[in-house]
Amino acid sequence: MSTDIKKELLTRLREDEEFRYAVAGLIGLEDLRAGQARLQASQSRLEGAVARLEEAVARLAEAQARTEVALKELAIQVGRLSDAVGFGLEDIARVVLPGWLHRHEGIEVEELTRRFIRLDTGEVEVNLYGEGTRNGKKVIVLGESRSRIYERDVQEFDTKVEGVARTLKDEVYKLMFGFLIHPSAEVEAQRRGVKLVASYMR
Numbered sequence: 146m147s148t149d150i151k152k153e154l155l156t157r158l159r160e161d162e163e164f165r166y167a168v169a170g171l172i173g174l175e176d177l178r179a180g181q182a183r184l185q186a187s188q189s190r191l192e193g194a195v196a197r198l199e200e201a202v203a204r205l206a207e208a209q210a211r212t213e214v215a216l217k218e219l220a221i222q223v224g225r226l227s228d229a230v231g232f233g234l235e236d237i238a239r240v241v242l243p244g245w246l247h248r249h250e251g252i253e254v255e256e257l258t259r260r261f262i263r264l265d266t267g268e269v270e271v272n273l274y275g276e277g278t279r280n281g282k283k284v285i286v287l288g289e290s291r292s293r294i295y296e297r298d299v300q301e302f303d304t305k306v307e308g309v310a311r312t313l314k315d316e317v318y319k320l321m322f323g324f325l326i327h328p329s330a331e332v333e334a335q336r337r338g339v340k341l342v343a344s345y346m347r
Contacts, residue, residue: 234290234291234322234344235272237322237344238257238272238273238288238290238322238344239256239257239273241322241342241344241346241347242254242273242286242288242322243255243256243275244347245346245347246277246286250318250340252277252279252284252286253277253279254275254277254278254284255275255277256275257273257274257275257288258274259271260274262274264309264312266308269305269308271287271288272288272290273287274288275288279316282316283315283316284315284316284317284318285313285315285316285317285318287320288319288321288322289302289305289306289321289322290321290323291321291322292324292325293323293324293325294321294323294325294326294341295327295329295330296327296329296330296332296333298321298330299334299339302319302339303319303337303339306319319338319339319340320339321334321340321341321342322342322343322344323341323342323343323344324343326341326343
């Protein structure tokens with residue numbers, strides 16, 4: 146652009162208000178067009194990102210569904226294994242505990258069986274139930290077998306048999322029998338008056 150044309154444009158911009166508005170409008174229109182182009186480009190990139198995100202979410206949902214199925218199958222298998230180990234442990238407890246109770250607690254009990262006890266609040270299952278005597282007085286043994294006994298297991302057991310113990314007039318002896326006893330369980334058992342017996346104790 147020549148110097149004369151520049152001068153003429155500047156003069157007209159200073160002196161001609163209508164011309165100024167026309168130029169300003171053209172400049173604004175170009176800016177608007179450029180902005181729209183940038184916006185369209187950004188929108189395209191955003192749509193691409195959303196599409197990729199939707200694909201990732203779909204893949205994640207499929208993976209989650211497969212995981213849930215696998216977890217259900219695993220839970221079933223673990224439940225079956227727990228039942229098998231639990232019943233085996235109960236059998237050991239029924240053989241070991243009468244002699245242990247006689248030697249260590251002076252309690253004479255012939256057998257320990259599984260018992261379902263009906264309460265006002267519902268039915269309570271006791272894995273190891275026995276009626277015996279100590280010093281000529283009747284004693285009710287309420288027990289449970291767990292392969293591994295932790296603090297929370299003691300809490301759950303004591304809470305479960307608490308209602309049963311309250312309904313019985315005779316002395317109640319609470320115990321848990323297992324392969325492994327965690328130190329945290331020993332502290333909680335002592336606090337709650339529950340005796341813990343490991344399978345290797347004689």
